[in-house]
Amino acid sequence: MSGLPRRALAGLLAPALLGVPAARATAWPDRPIRLIYPFTGGSPTEALARTVAEQARLALGVPIVFDSRPGAGGQIAAEALARSAPDGHTLGWVTTNILTVNPHLYPNLAYRTADFAPLTVTYRGPLVLAAGRGLPGGDLAGTVAEMRRRPGLAYATAGIGTSPHLLMEMFQAQTGVELAHLPFRGEQLILTELLAGRVPLFCGSLATLQPQLDSGAFRVLAISTSGRLPGAPDIPSFAELGMPSLTWRYWHGMVAPAGTPEPLLRRLHEVLHGVIRSAPVQARAMLDMQVEPTTREEFAALIARDLDAYGRLIRERGITLT
Known part of the structure; x- marks a missing residue:
């Protein structure tokens, strides 16, 4: 990560640290937590996400409401998450495309990558x-x-x-x-x-x-x-x-709205790190899924790197939605 732009990395982590009162550990979570999911049902990814939600429920002691918001390349789910209160009671399941590709393809996107506080990668996969x-x-x-x-x-x-x-x-x-x-x-x-x-x-x-x-x-x-x-x-x-430049993996991960109090982000990461490594979640991994958590900093660096790399590729190849 030493070669990554420090400003890009700081920009992803900063929203979680600015002007936020300390969270009261005894007051959270005090109601169900909502997980906004950007796809329709029936896929191996959904089965994995639902298992993550169930294991998080067991760890936190409150229901995790699975809120499926498919459509528009993930924009519907991402916008709903960006507009949610940053109080630790709303999480989002995000992808490479939602955070690092859509910003380069949609000129009037209703959210920004900086609207989210990275928590962890959930899995990576090849093509x-x-x-x-x-x-x-x-x-x-x-x-x-x-x-x-x-x-x-x-x-x-x-x-x-x-x-x-x-x-x-x-x-x-x-x-x-x-x-x-x-x-x-x-x-x-x-x-x-x-x-x-x-x-x-x-x-x-x-x-x-x-x-x-x-x-x-x-x-x-x-x-x-x-x-x-x-x-x-x-x-x-x-x-x-003979094509090492095509060594490449997409990723899925979990984020919270920017501005979520730092103590809650630390606790959420701690819980999700253990959940992703748990036996029930690992058992949901398909043949090509690397189900492995990251630190918050590693996830932020990955987002920053891909946001830059895919922006250059889209510009160089002239990729548009039409």
């Missing part, structure tokens, strides 16, 4: 690139050669500005291929099309593909980890295939 059975090429090198022969070949992701979209922009910049982005409204929809042979390329979560890995309908070309995953040893990493 995979997969090719449908109808696309020739075999391994990654052969498939890249096929991409060069067919400029404009389509790749599917879960939407414009998502982590897979950004990774594929990096992939195109490194390989020099020209691909067409095909955004969907969710990875399960892409999987259906991939299995049917109607989508030539997919970039997204390995967890989405996991139930169909042995179907023969697609081949996983590479994963964005630094080395092979122990649970998927047959999938090579981009790094070992």
Whole structure:
């Protein structure tokens, strides 16, 4: 973290420290705590988040109300959190996109990254690139050669500005291929099309593909980890295939509204750190989830780094919502 801009890091942590009266330990929590969640139900991430909420309930002794606010790329949930009272009774589940990508894509965003006090990362995950059975090429090198022969070949992701979209922009910049982005409204929809042979390329979560890995309908070309995953040893990493700059992970984390009293932030972090490492939460981890907490400072540094890096990528590649 020594190479990170100190002002950026301080800016993320400062809102939690300015002009806030000391919290009375005996008065908190004195009612249910709300966890604002930015997605619809039914995903492995939701199962993980609900387990975190349940274990936090046991640790704090008050109900944790799971408040799902999906839509608009996480903006609805983030705005609701930013407008919540900074009293330790509202938390938010956030993502790479909500805090570090949306600010560069939406000119009239109703929240700022500085509106939130970082607590901890909940998990990090890599992305995979997969090719449908109808696309020739075999391994990654052969498939890249096929991409060069067919400029404009389509790749599917879960939407414009998502982590897979950004990774594929990096992939195109490194390989020099020209691909067409095909955004969907969710990875399960892409999987259906991939299995049917109607989508030539997919970039997204390995967890989405996991139930169909042995179907023969697609081949996983590479994963964005630094080395092979122990649970998927047959999938090579981009790094070992000569593309170390594509070693990349998205993240999910938890934050509080800026201005939440410092003693409450310390206590929330202490509780969440233990909760994330608990056996029930670890048992919810999918094949490609690294469920591991961080310090508040580490999370703030990660946000600052990614906010800068993705801003540069979006500008250099001319990524827009249209």
